[in-house]
Amino acid sequence: MNGVLLDTHTWIWYVNGDTTLKSGAKKRISEAALNGMLFVSAISTSEVAMLEAKGRISLTIPTLQWVESALDCLPIQLSPLTPKITVESCQLLDMHGDPADRLIVATARVENLTLLTRDKNIQKYAKKKHFHVIAV
Secondary structure, eight states, X not given: OOOEEEOHHHHHHHHXXXXXXXXXXXXXXXXXXXXXXXXXXXXXXXXXXXXXXXXXXXXXXXXXXXXXXXXXXXXXXXXXXXXXXXXXXXXXTTOOSOHHHHHHHHHHHHHTOEEEEOOHXXXXXXXXXXXXXXXX
C-alpha cells in the first residue's frame, strides 16, 4: 500500500467527521493510519490557519489547538517542507499558481504518496503527470 497524503480540505473533513467525504476515502484514510502511512503536508497547517482567519472555515477551538489535536487524533505524520519538495513545487509545469497546492502536489510526487483531494485542478493536473490522486 502506498502512503496517503491528505489535501488540506480532506484532512479537515476527516477530522471533523464531514459526511461529504466518500466512504471509500474514509476507509483508505483509516487503513493508511493503521499502517503508519498517513501524511499531511506542513503547508496544510498554514492553510488551516489562513482559512480560519479569512472566515472560510469555523473551528470550535483555537486554531493552534485544532491543528495540534488533528495531528494527534490519529496516527498521522507531518511531512516537512524539504528543499527537494520546495524546489519541485516551482518546477511543476502547467500547474496552476496556488503555492499551497503546488507544495502539496510536490510532496506527493517527491514522497511517492497518493494524494486524496476533491480539488478539480489538482485532479486534472494528475492526469498529465506522474503522481497518484484519488478523488474524495
